Amino acid sequence: MTTTDLTSSDWTVRALRGPVPDEFAAVFDGVPATVPGVVHTDLLAAGVIPDPFDGDNEARLSWIGETDWEYRTEFEWADDGEERVDLAADGLDTVATVLLNDHELGHTANQHRRHRFDARGALREGRNELRVVFAAPVPYARRMSERLGPRPHANVHPYNAIRKTAANFGWDWGPDVATAGIWQGLRLESWSGARLASVRPETRVAGGYGLLTVVAEIEWGTRRVAPVLRAEVAGVAAELSLTRPVREARLELVVPEVRLWQPRGRGEQHRYPVTVRLDGGSGAWRRAIGFRTVEVDTTPDEAGTPFVLRVNGADVYVRGANWIPADPFLPRVTRERLAASLRDAVDAGLNLIRVWGGGAYESEDFYDLCDELGLLVWQDFLLACAAYSEDEPLRGEFEAEAREAITRLAAHPSLVVWNGGNENLWGYADWGWRSRLGGLSWGEGYYTELFPRLVAELAPGTPYADGSPYSVTPYRHPNDDAHGTMHIWDVWNTRDYVHYRDYRPRFVSEFGFQGPPAWSTLRAVVHDDPLDPYGPQLLTHQKANDGNGKLERGLGEHLPPPETFEDWHWATQLNQARAIRCGIAHFRSLVPHNSGWILWQLNDCWPVISWAVVDSHGVRKPVWFALREAAADRFVSVQPGDGGAPLLAVHNDRPEPWSAGLTVRRITVHGDELGRWEGTLGLQPRAATTVPLDDVRLALTDPATQLLVADLSTGERALYYGAEDPRLALEPRPFTATARRADGGYVVDVAATSLVKDVTLLADKVDPAAVVDTGLVTLLAGERCSIRVTSAADLDPAALTGPGVLRTANDLVRPAGGPGPRR
Structure with missing residues (x-):
């Protein structure tokens, strides 16, 4: 086989027709293009458009998705005598007509497939011209929606009528930047x-x-x-x-x-x-x-229907995160970026990544890295939050796409679950779709017939689930916490995060809570003056419906209303971290009834207020440190008792037994010990237990000044408060902090004189590239911690201990008689 790589040719891209504003009229003349690439990145590289992520440029550039585009190149070809010469396209985004020397080779309408065209009859010795014309994706989706019959979908555009990354049309965490382009490899292959x-x-x-x-x-x-x-x-x-x-x-x-x-x-x-x-x-x-066995056990038990992932005969307690595309412009995603993001998951103690159904089938690099790291992969078929036509041409595209994806990914031992789609079963059951559909198909045949048949045929060693959430049988509500998988979204949308405890889920495949990105990430794209949670550019980077209202209401009784924008930023970041820790701690307290959870979400694709634990600039938000603590192999928490004394919940997810001494103290915020109880803990591998903390010496007689501290001799600790922060007797800054230079950066030493909650160094405010090794550290009176900062910048060490950089929960609690909130 002879291969001629066409991505190295000189390409141009130009607009053919569409609502192009006068200021961007140069796009009709054409600009140099990169293949693989998309129109947005080509126009950006040519200096024709501003950064789509900056300020409110997203809306300003919406015409790109409404415009037809043409990619063009010329190349030399000499006949080598082979019988066939194919033009092999690994990815065309999305509705494309391919023309070689003005001969039409074919049409495509699926971003998620590879295509081959017989090019021999159109080739000529010497110079050849190749053009790929892309129809504007947004109006195409509208036309196909009308042709197939409009069906319910999330967000604005009918993404369910086109086989293209759904999130590319905008999501509640992502920008509306509908792309077009040759987004993967392109070559000639000759063979006989x-x-x-x-x-x-x-x-x-x-x-x-x-x-x-x-x-x-x-x-x-x-x-x-x-x-x-x-x-x-x-x-x-x-x-x-x-x-x-x-x-x-x-x-x-x-x-x-x-x-x-x-x-x-x-x-x-x-x-x-x-x-x-x-x-x-050829x-x-x-x-x-890799050789492995995998199954999902859904054998009914006395509590309902479990969802237990079993690999090589051993049950795996899932500690996972949902994955979205790492960039709206997929050709910009490199192996290095993927490795950094997946390392964020591993470093946080996670063992599974769910590739969500509104994104794309990821690159070979992604799955190879998961194989290498031991990260399990739950792979959705690419359908999300919508009803989908089961008529042609979509049905044929779905089958061809699914066959190709299953075949391509079959080599990867990390892929352990194929899933029918995201929230489509739930949508049909609960979101008023039936009356709107009026008898139209909605995708049920994909989830219950096509996809399971293809997985059984092409990946017989990998389990399949009809959807997420799904209660294992179609005769139950699909989001029943006693059966199968569930999504918990009333918490965040309408309820305080303590209501995670209202559920006893068998398996949670989505739950999450929002928080803003790092300060430096936000300031790189938001230029409102003054900065305000409801500033126009900040709201451009908050895509959730009433997102900032939910952030503020979510503070509830946990934290007081912020007085400044910096306090708003820190308080909402902190509240996100506490919400996620609360949820995970509750789920782990239910083991073995609960067999795992998948956090929404690991990563971001642009600078945005979202549910991610790591922002799009790669900065680990405070919630990442809460996740790392809550996802540890050995984890302890104190859970409110059911009308009685609190319970110490202990989960050992390691292969060896866990024996430890246990000391529980009742102390004041100033460190005075008022009561103590001691015991021992013995736990088998992969096991959990609860210990009632009902000794009279541990009763909090003054919740405003007292707390429980449970310490294990193996180093784990759990804290329990009888009151939320505004009612705790917290001092505003009860610690001393010093910073010093060290190899590779700096060290900040913090010493507490009284209870100081959630010490966090927002080092990116001083150096956007700085990385800290720990966060959300709570210190009792007399305790110390050191925070290591990796930074190549020449900083004044004192800048790392400033009040806006070294933050605590105490900062947010006003002393009695202090000023009220700003708004």
Whole structure:
């Protein structure tokens, strides 16, 4: 096979027609383009448009998604005598007409598929012209919606009528920047006789052996050949002579003494390189595979229907996060960016990533990194928060897209769940869709027939779920906490975060609470003067309906109304962290009734107020440190008792037993000990228990000045307060802080003279590139902590201890008689 890479050619992009404002009329003349790329990034690189993320530019540039575009290049070609010459497009976004020397090769209407076109008849010796014309995605979606019949969907545009990343049309955390472009590789491939079209490995484990079935799809030309299909893994080889054309060929290989791929925290991530070749034909395939078994146990029990993920025969308590596309402009996402984001998950103690259904099937780099890190992957099919037509042309696109995605990702041992889609079953049951649909199809056939059939055929070793949330049977409400998976969104939308405790979920596949990004991230794009939670540019970067109102109401009795914008920023960040910790602590207190949770969300795609724990500039928000604590292998919390004394909840998610001394003290905020209870704790591996704290010596007789401190001899600690911060006798700044230079940056030492809650160093205010190693540290009177700051900047160390940089919850609580809130 001869390959000619066309991405290295000189490309241009120009507008063909659309509502282009006069100030941007230069787009009709064309600008240099990069392939892979999209129109927005090309116009930005050419200096034609401003940064779409800055200020209110998002709305100013909305015409891009309403405009038709043409990509064009020229290239040299010489006939090599091969029978076929294909134009192979790995990704066209989205509605494209491909023209080679003015010959129309074909049309596409699916961003999530690869396409091949027979180009031989249109090629000519020497110079060739290739054009790819993209129809404007927003009006196309509107037209298709009318053609198929309008169906319910979230947000503004009918993204459910086009096979394109749904979030590209805007979401409650993402910008409306509908893209167009050649977003993945593009090349000419010449071949004769037979071509290796795809390879799908199927793995099984039996009796210490790894069983590998290589399923090869062969495309045949007209020239007669007799190729040999060969495969090799771990020194074991197999081959098959193809004496006649067959669409599919299989090879069986057995690996003795196979070493299993294990999730992180369960063992090593053993992988085996596999090579598949079609000798006497064209094509080769190389991947690293892993051997593992996986199942989801939904066997009913006395409490309902569990949802237990079991890998290699062992139950895995899921500590996960939802993943959204790392950038609205997907070609900008590099392996390095993905590695940094997935490292955020690993460093926080997570073991699973859910690729959410409103995004895209991620790159090979993403899944390869998850394989390498031991991060389990829950993969949604790409349907979210909408009803979808089951008529053509969408149905055919869905099937082709799903077949390709399952086949492409079959090599990755990290992928352990295929899921039908996001909130579509719930939407049909609860969101008033039935009357609006008037009998139109809504996607049920995809979730209950098409997708499970394809997964059973193409990935028989990977479980499938109809949707998220889903109560395992269609005869129950899909978001029932006693059955299967559930999403908890009344907390955040309408209720205080303590109401996470109202639920006893078997498995939580979405829950979350908003908070702003880091100060430096926000200030990079918001230029309101003065800064205000309701400033026009800040609201451009808050996409949730009444988001800032929910942030303020969410403070509830936990924190007082902020007096300044900086206090608003810190208070809402802090409240997000406490909300997430409250939810996770409650879920873990229910183990084994609860078998896991998946936080919404790990990452951001642009600077925005959102549910993410790491913002789009890579800054770990305060909530990330709360997540790291709550997702630790060994975790303790104090939960309110059901009308009685509080309970110490203990979860050991490690492979060895946990034995520790336990000391529970009742102390004052000034450190005076008023009561003590001591005991021992013994817990089996992967087990949980609760301990009633009902000793009379632990009763909080004055909740405003007293708290409980539970310390384990192995270093874990849990705190319990009888009153929220505004009613606690907190001093405004009961600590001393000094900063000093150290290797690689700085160290800030903090010493408490009284209770100081949630010490957090917002180092990005001084150096946007600074990284801190800890946050949300609560110190009792007489305790100390050190915060390490990694920074290459030449800073005045004292700047790291300023009142706007070194923050605590105490800062927000006004002394009696202090000034009231600003608004």
